[in-house]
Amino acid sequence: MHVRPLPARTGRRHGTARAGALRLASATVAAACAAFALPAPAPGAAQASLQGTVTGAGKPLQGSQVTLMAGSRSGATELGRATADAHGSFRITYTKPAGGVLYVEAASRQAHRLRLRSVVGFGAGGAVHERTATKVTVNELTTVAATYALARFSGRRGVAGPAPGLQNAAATSFNLADPTTGKPGRPLTGDSANSETLATQNTLANLVSLCATDNAGCDKLIRLATPSGGSTPADTVQAVLGLVQNPTQSPDRLQALARTAKTFTPALTAAPRSWVLAVRLTASQVYAPGRIAFDAKGNVWASNNWKPGTRDASPYVTVQDPTGRSVLGSPISGGGMKGGAWGLAIDHDGSVWAPSYGGNAMSKYSSSGTPLSPSAGWKDGDLVKPQGVAVDQRGNIWIANSHGLKGKPGAGSVVVYPHGDPSKAVTITDKSFNHPFAVQIDGRGRAWVTNSHLSYQEVREAGRPSDIGGSVTIIGPDFKPVSSTTDKSLQAPLGFALDSKGNAWVASFFSGAVTEIRPNGTVAGVHRLPKRVFPWSVAVDGQDRVWVAGFGNSSVTLLCGVNSAACPSGASAGTVLSPADGFRNKAIQHLTAVQIDSSGNAWVANNWSKLVPPTGGTGLVELVGVATPVCTPLTPLPARPSSATTTACPK
Structure with missing residues (x-):
């Protein structure tokens, strides 16, 4: 690992006004x-x-x-x-x-x-x-x-x-x-992609039914649902709750026990990987979704790469309520959207900012779904294939400009719209930039940016290079780059998330690693996943546990974060808490995004359904009740909603 200071000569210029045996803490x-x-x-x-x-x-x-x-x-x-x-x-x-x-x-x-x-x-x-x-x-x-x-x-x-x-x-x-x-x-009954979850839920219901007919079977359920070192469930509700909180608990023996009950069918015919209930939710034009963001009410917004069944750029952003229904006039067109790739953020007014990757522009929508940007979007700051976007504490909009500057392919830049005003765009350049991909804001108002070293299309379609490289740049609130972190584990780093302590957890597509970087830019740990995972995106929940979306093997991996109290005894930062190859389900396709909502659900974006030929994925998938809730939208670090104050989340 090497952290190097960046030269003070960083340029700025202004654009024009052209527009596993998981155990959660029992506290809830x-x-x-x-x-x-x-x-x-x-x-x-x-x-x-x-x-x-x-x-x-x-x-x-x-x-x-x-x-x-x-x-x-x-x-x-x-x-x-x-x-x-x-x-x-x-x-x-x-x-x-x-x-x-x-x-x-x-x-x-x-x-x-x-x-x-x-x-x-x-x-x-x-x-x-x-x-x-x-x-x-x-x-x-x-x-x-x-x-x-x-x-x-x-x-x-x-x-x-x-x-x-x-x-x-x-x-x-x-x-x-x-x-x-x-x-x-x-x-569960209307979408064949949810058949595995239907059978899993029926199996769990059959386990509960034993307590109505078979005292010995009921006692065995209670024993098998008791986590190692944990409290014995008092009843069937507590037993089921324990399996939500410990989804890798005794899958073989519990499934075998469930076969003695026949009340609910169809049920599992083999032991599940876990007891996670994953539900695919589809709605009009939610196709090849790239990025997810939750608004203050809990609606889930998504950018969409393609039109359904094609590889033509989608003109829509979509909005679904927590049950999957289209709301706010979704699908929403206009505002310059042309193929939303991997960017979405919600500002302090509730407005939604979405990069138009194909339109080389930014699109903006009101909290009620009305396009606020011009018909071609805002192009201020010389945007070329914009990707990640974030909102800082002062309301500035930060954009990872993955291909700009014009005429300098591969360099890229970071563009800021001060207080959300495109006409005052600031374009930040630095020699560390190389296809900037994701951007997030820390508690000090600094912007962290991943440099993927490949274009979006190259990442999704490339083979496995031996050493593609990558880095993470930190930019101060004054728009001046502060440092750049390099490490062998950073091989095409893409999405990342910051925890409540300001540590960055960075997914590197080709190394199969999640690199943990301290607030000072030094590497705290490299946490290897199976290389077939090809991790794309990261989210951190309200107990600082780390969720990783796998593009390669269509999975969601859960890691222990810096809060060891939220993990099983003996686990530390980076310990894998899900099955070794992640939580997997028939509903889950090739993923590019994972986010946590204020109800404790983990949502993922089905970006591709097939790798050859490249075929868009369908819908979003909700992993019900698996995570610790976070305030939405992000504020910017993950914060857990509280009942102790009049306002549950920071404003």
Whole structure:
């Protein structure tokens, strides 16, 4: 590793106004500050009624104690309770609270470890319009769905946490299971790419069903779901929650145990790689997506390389809500978009900035989806094939200009729009620049930039060179480069992320490594992945754990970060916590992006579906409940939402 200071002669010029055995810390958002406090009812709220049915292993659970609960940022509280009759039916009359989520829990008198759960609805505050059911089914499938979706808001005192993550998490549960019917959600049954997840969820539901029929099998489930050195689950909800938090826990033995139950089909016929539930969500024009960003409500924006079924540049950016539905008029055209490659950032006003790779321009959209840039985009700063984009603390827009300057291919530059004003563009050049790719801002307002040494197209289509090289440049808030980091591990470095301590975690495409770089630019560690992973992008969650998107083997790898308390005993920075070749699923294609939302889901972008011939990927994939939530949009370092203050995230 070598860190060299950069010369003070850095030029600037102005453009014109032309436009594994994973174990998470048991503390959750809910446990941090949950207290049994009643959410205030909506002004003038009337009595509401909930009817439902409780079943176990497909049969009514007579005598079950059913409790309707409300969860909010203030804590969890009981709204009403009932006893299921001979048909498993119940009715609860309650006063609907303002905001938060509603869920039902059912405990069997005969099977003391059997606890079932179902989401009833959620109030305003998230990206999805509020929804409350009047009829609900409570069974093993809804238990798995609710537990996975609300995993980062669940503790032994109930479900609680801040908006919008809590409400969006509840909405996500409807994709896994319909709480009205108790059957799998539409994304799982309507998309063959989600067949593996459908079978995995059914297998988990069959495991829960053992506690309704087989005490010995139930006891075995509890034992197998107990992580090494961890606490024994008290009931089936806690057992499922443990598998969300420890997705590599006992896959062989648990799957073998599940085969003794036949309530839910189709189920897995072989042991899974992990217990991760990955759901592909498709929407119009979400094709060959390159980059993802979440807005303050939790909507997921994506840049898209190509038009569906072609290699023609896409004129759209797309927006999906947390359940995958197109919103804000998506797909959104105009503003100069022509093939959004690998850039997307949201500024302090909620506006979205997306580089138009094919248009050599920047596009901008309002938080409601209206194009704000001219029809050809903004080209100020001599943009040529712009890639990564970031917003700093002062509202400056930083752009990795991968091919500029014009007439100097391979050099590249970094362009800044001060306070978001293209007419005042500053173009930064330096001899360390070589196809700048990604840019991120640290807590000191400095911009970190990866130099990939190859063009975007060359990276995706090249073979494996022996020594392509690469580097990371740090630029000060005054727009002057400070230092450049080189290391043998940096072979075509692409996406990266900064953790809460300001360390950079850089994915190098050809070395198969994630290089950890300290805030002073020195290399802290080189963490090797199997070379077939070809890592492309990195995200850091609210406990500083590191998520890596693999383009080569279509995988998501999880590494322990600098917070060893969030990792299993004995793990340290760089320890692989996922299976050796990452979390894999039929829904996951060749990936170029991974991001964490405020509900604790990891989202990835299916950029390609086939390597030969190059074929675009379809949709985004959500790994439900696997990560620790982060505030969105990034602020710029990852911060965990809190219920302890009036505002859950920094402004």
